[in-house]
Amino acid sequence: xxxxxxxxxxxxxxxxxxxxxxxxxxxxxxxxxxxxxxxxxxxxxxxxxxxxxxxxxxxxxxxxxxxxxxxxxxxxxxxxxxxxxxxxxxxxx
Amino acid sequence: xxxxxxxxxxxxxxxxxxxxxxxxxxxxxxxxxxxxxxxxxxxxxxxxxxxxxxxxxxxxxxxxxxxxxxxxxxxxxxxxxxxxxxxxxxxxxxxxxxxxxxxxxxxxxxxxxxxxxxxxxxxxxxxxxxxxxxxxxxxxxxxxxxxxxxxxxxxxxxxxxxxxxxxxxxxxxxxxxxxxxxxxxxxxxxxxxxxxxx
Numbered sequence: 001x002x003x004x005x006x007x008x009x010x011x012x013x014x015x016x017x018x019x020x021x022x023x024x025x026x027x028x029x030x031x032x033x034x035x036x037x038x039x040x041x042x043x044x045x046x047x048x049x050x051x052x053x054x055x056x057x058x059x060x061x062x063x064x065x066x067x068x069x070x071x072x073x074x075x076x077x078x079x080x081x082x083x084x085x086x087x088x089x090x091x092x093x
Numbered sequence: 094x095x096x097x098x099x100x101x102x103x104x105x106x107x108x109x110x111x112x113x114x115x116x117x118x119x120x121x122x123x124x125x126x127x128x129x130x131x132x133x134x135x136x137x138x139x140x141x142x143x144x145x146x147x148x149x150x151x152x153x154x155x156x157x158x159x160x161x162x163x164x165x166x167x168x169x170x171x172x173x174x175x176x177x178x179x180x181x182x183x184x185x186x187x188x189x190x191x192x193x194x195x196x197x198x199x200x201x202x203x204x205x206x207x208x209x210x211x212x213x214x215x216x217x218x219x220x221x222x223x224x225x226x227x228x229x230x231x232x233x234x235x236x237x238x239x240x241x242x243x244x245x246x247x248x249x250x251x252x253x254x255x256x257x258x259x260x261x262x263x264x265x266x267x268x269x270x271x272x273x274x275x276x277x278x279x280x281x282x283x284x285x286x287x288x289x290x291x
Contacts, residue, residue, distance in 0.1 A: 025194065029103055077193060
């Protein structure tokens with residue numbers, strides 16, 4: 001039984017993050033860029049707060065094996081600020 | 094290639110570059126037209142009648158307009174947009190160096206500077222073409238002066254028409270205002286001649 005667990009690999013299949021982005025950055029461009037991250041199948045973005053220069057949003061990323069480093073790197077490249085990671089789903093494969 | 098075009102589209106959308114470039118194009122092309130008109134009128138009333146002098150003058154004016162446009166708007170845009178990015182950094186609590194936002198604003202500054210440099214220079218150079226034709230013996234100097242002034246006034250009319258189209262109202266009013274400014278420049282230059290002769 002123990003050996004069986006050791007052979008498994010944990011993969012991330014869902015991440016919910018709280019992100020602040022510059023208003024001038026189009027939401028569609030950001031969603032498309034996140035969708036191209038390794039292992040991502042779906043991206044849902046809901047804007048929760050709008051400021052003069054920024055927008056705060058809840059991003060839900062789902063996929064079969066999300067590359068979280070690349071996900072965070074993409075957010076950084078697009079000028080977004082990661083405020084918190086609110087939910088993570090990991091599964092063993 | 095597709096990736097580059099997509100990046101350029103993002104830069105344009107983020108930095109709102111099209112609007113600023115359009116403004117720079119009209120303002121500076123008009124600036125170039127009126128400047129070269131003033132210079133040609135100055136040469137005319139001063140009795141400078143050799144094609145070579147007017148070609149040199151036209152090229153010098155074009156270089157000066159291009160240099161002034163490029164340097165002025167590049168530094169102004171970088172300063173203005175740099176300030177905006179700093180403000181955004183405060184709100185986001187992070188640096189934006191090497192991000193899409195900074196790249197977009199740098200791209201817009203460079204494009205604005207190039208448009209600011211090229212639009213007046215192209216107008217001034219086009220107005221110099223009749224003097225090149227006169228130098229080649231294709232045109233007499235009196236006709237070259239008339240053609241140069243006509244080219245300049247045509248540019249002002251086209252710019253006025255373009256502004257009218259943008260505003261979606263009173264196309265003729267914008268055209269008349271732009272051409273009027275050109276004609277006023279020419280008239281004031283001619284009055285200058287009278288003032289110094291009396």
